[in-house]
Amino acid sequence: MLRIDRYVVGVGAANCYIVYDESLEAVMVDPGGDEERLLGVISEKGLKLKYIMLTHGHFDHIMGVHGIKASTGAEIIIAGGDAGCLESPESSLAGRVHLELVPEKPDHIAQDGSRYTAGGLEFEYILTPGHTKGSAVIRCGQTLFTGDTLFAGDCGRCDLPGGSYTEMLNSLERLYQLEGDYDVLPGHDEGTTLETERRRNRNMLQAHAYACGEEIF
Numbered sequence: 001m002l003r004i005d006r007y008v009v010g011v012g013a014a015n016c017y018i019v020y021d022e023s024l025e026a027v028m029v030d031p032g033g034d035e036e037r038l039l040g041v042i043s044e045k046g047l048k049l050k051y052i053m054l055t056h057g058h059f060d061h062i063m064g065v066h067g068i069k070a071s072t073g074a075e076i077i078i079a080g081g082d083a084g085c086l087e088s089p090e091s092s093l094a095g096r097v098h099l100e101l102v103p104e105k106p107d108h109i110a111q112d113g114s115r116y117t118a119g120g121l122e123f124e125y126i127l128t129p130g131h132t133k134g135s136a137v138i139r140c141g142q143t144l145f146t147g148d149t150l151f152a153g154d155c156g157r158c159d160l161p162g163g164s165y166t167e168m169l170n171s172l173e174r175l176y177q178l179e180g181d182y183d184v185l186p187g188h189d190e191g192t193t194l195e196t197e198r199r200r201n202r203n204m205l206q207a208h209a210y211a212c213g214e215e216i217f
Contacts, residue, residue: 002121002141004185005041009034011097012060014187017145020047023119027051028074029138029145030187031064038064039071049074050118055147055187056135057085058160059094059101066102075107077116079127081162082134083109093160110136128175130168131156137175144182144194150175152184152192155203172207 005018010033018041020026026047031038042049049072052065057078062085069076078086087103089095108116110125117123126137131148135156138145148156149171158165175194182194197204 002143004143006185007034007038007041009038010060010063011099012058012188014060015185015189016064017185018042018045018047019118019121019123019140020045021119021121024048025050025119027053027116027118027121027123028068029053030055030061030147031068032060033063035064035067035071038068042072048072051116051123052076053116053123053138053145054078054082055138055145055149056132057082057092058132058148059089059092059097059099061147061187062086062092063094063099063101066104069104076104077108077110077114077125078106079125079134079136080109080111081127081129082132085132085134091161126174128171130158130164130171132160133162135171139182142180142182144175144184146175146184147187150184150197150201150204151186151188152190152197153201155201156187168203169207169210172201172204173211176204176208176211 014032017029085092089101094101112127114125124139128149
């Protein structure tokens with residue numbers, strides 16, 4: 001049975017998710033800090049961490065990567081567009097907030113559609129540039145880990161290096177077109193559902209109008 005535990009971590013108050021099933025083989029999504037706390041959870045629950053999956057490379061989603069990998073041996077996965085963020089305080093924006101980033105290299109570069117398994121769970125990367133060049137949504141069953149692509153009622157900002165609102169609109173339209181409903185677990189704040197965002201999210205509605213050739217508002 002799928003289990004998802006959420007922890008708000010780091011100076012950016014980002015959501016980190018630990019995902020596992022009865023096998024106790026686990027995935028950690030976006031460890032943005034507080035690695036000792038997260039390692040304590042892994043130990044307390046008796047989990048074996050297989051992968052550290054990243055939705056993008058900004059500091060508030062990656063600052064715990066080094067400590068988690070060093071202690072667990074978990075393999076790091078990130079899309080190619082943001083892979084350099086793991087080694088660069090400039091690209092990750094860590095330098096802007098005077099944080100010291102310990103460099104890491106990814107073990108896997110996710111492509112669009114790349115799939116990974118942990119226990120009985122399958123995870124798929126859906127590349128969604130817009131917030132950053134390498135932003136991605138990670139799909140597991142009926143859950144979408146959307147990072148800073150899609151929030152409840154909003155989307156990620158596009159005015160930082162590598163951001164593009166046109167690319168964001170294309171990515172939001174791609175999510176709009178996914179069949180059925182999903183639980184949406186974003187990189188910050190509370191979760192929502194995809195159907196709710198299809199009906200109420202102004203950015204997603206703009207994206208759909210843009211894709212249909214309509215004048216966006």
